[in-house]
Amino acid sequence: MSILGLGEILLRLSPPGLGPLNTTRALDVHVGGCEANTLATLSGLGLSTRLLSAVPEHALGDLAIHSLRMSGMDCSQIARLPYRIGTYYCENGFASRPSSVVYDRTDSAINYLRVEDLDLDRLFTGQRWFYVSGITLALSGQVRELAFFLADQARHRGVRLAFDVNYRSKLWDYDTARPVLTRMARQADLLMAAAADMAGLFGLAPHEDSPAALGESWRLLCEQIGPRHIAATRRLVFSHNHHRYQGCCLSPEGELGISREYDLHILERVGGGDAFSAGMLYSVVNGAKAQQCADFATACAVLKHSLPGDHALMHADEIRRLAGNNSAVMQR
Numbered sequence: 001m002s003i004l005g006l007g008e009i010l011l012r013l014s015p016p017g018l019g020p021l022n023t024t025r026a027l028d029v030h031v032g033g034c035e036a037n038t039l040a041t042l043s044g045l046g047l048s049t050r051l052l053s054a055v056p057e058h059a060l061g062d063l064a065i066h067s068l069r070m071s072g073m074d075c076s077q078i079a080r081l082p083y084r085i086g087t088y089y090c091e092n093g094f095a096s097r098p099s100s101v102v103y104d105r106t107d108s109a110i111n112y113l114r115v116e117d118l119d120l121d122r123l124f125t126g127q128r129w130f131y132v133s134g135i136t137l138a139l140s141g142q143v144r145e146l147a148f149f150l151a152d153q154a155r156h157r158g159v160r161l162a163f164d165v166n167y168r169s170k171l172w173d174y175d176t177a178r179p180v181l182t183r184m185a186r187q188a189d190l191l192m193a194a195a196a197d198m199a200g201l202f203g204l205a206p207h208e209d210s211p212a213a214l215g216e217s218w219r220l221l222c223e224q225i226g227p228r229h230i231a232a233t234r235r236l237v238f239s240h241n242h243h244r245y246q247g248c249c250l251s252p253e254g255e256l257g258i259s260r261e262y263d264l265h266i267l268e269r270v271g272g273g274d275a276f277s278a279g280m281l282y283s284v285v286n287g288a289k290a291q292q293c294a295d296f297a298t299a300c301a302v303l304k305h306s307l308p309g310d311h312a313l314m315h316a317d318e319i320r321r322l323a324g325n326n327s328a329v330m331q332r
Helices: 034-044 059-069 120-124 141-156 174-187 195-202 211-225 272-285 290-304 316-323
Strands: 002-006 010-014 028-032 048-056 078-081 086-091 100-104 129-133 160-164 190-192 229-239 242-250 256-258 262-265
Touching (some): 002 034, 010 059, 034 272, 048 059, 129 272, 160 272, 211 256, 242 290, 256 290, 290 316
Parallel strands (some): 002 129, 010 086, 048 078, 129 160
Antiparallel strands (some): 086 100, 242 256, 242 262
């Protein structure tokens, strides 16, 4: 099973440790991006993945591609163009101080990908899923046009669509985002859509904050747009580094899977949602039931919160051990 993604490759620049951006004199560098993170984790889990993107022709482009290749990802469709690489600056939070992100990604290389420059037969050869997120749709009109064109191509070629809504208020306003996100969500075979997405995009606010109520809003959505996999996490924040965390999944057959709740102590917040998406895709393509999907995807995200970097390479067995509640036992 092979999965194609479209998304921007980014460099994350963060002060070492827990220092603030406004006084730092050094920055650590990580390679990431929503789709890149998800595909890298899937590659580590043993699935074939391919990323369509663009990076500069200079050393920073080399850095990005080398990092992703280490996961086993197919980087042959990452174009080298004479434009900049997108970056974001992330100040890591602690206790009552939240993390803070500054984006610097305007006019980056992915905005110069053109449909006419793509070999579509080569791009889609062997692919069974196409994955894209709302972050990519927010980048520019050119990237949105490309994303919807590829989603249409995927449907015509029998390739299934996975979509993570992933609204980011620092990239676009909600009035602009709503019709775009709704249009892609309606096409998705696997939709990552939390309670806020249900309310904002479809007017289906759960009547209470519970997995059962979220599942009911998903079932109402499926009555409108047809059966599909829908998944999301629920997060209760006590402090920046201490959360309660739970994942839920609805199958096209209407079965609701609800993971156990995790008391989550966080080393790395970045990439947790991407790891959940990876765990869901991995489970769905392997034919797992709704409960298995929820358990595996949530454990994948929980494990990622304990690992540094935007993406992490994890083995399916260690994720299953965590889902089975015995990962704290020393493995020897």
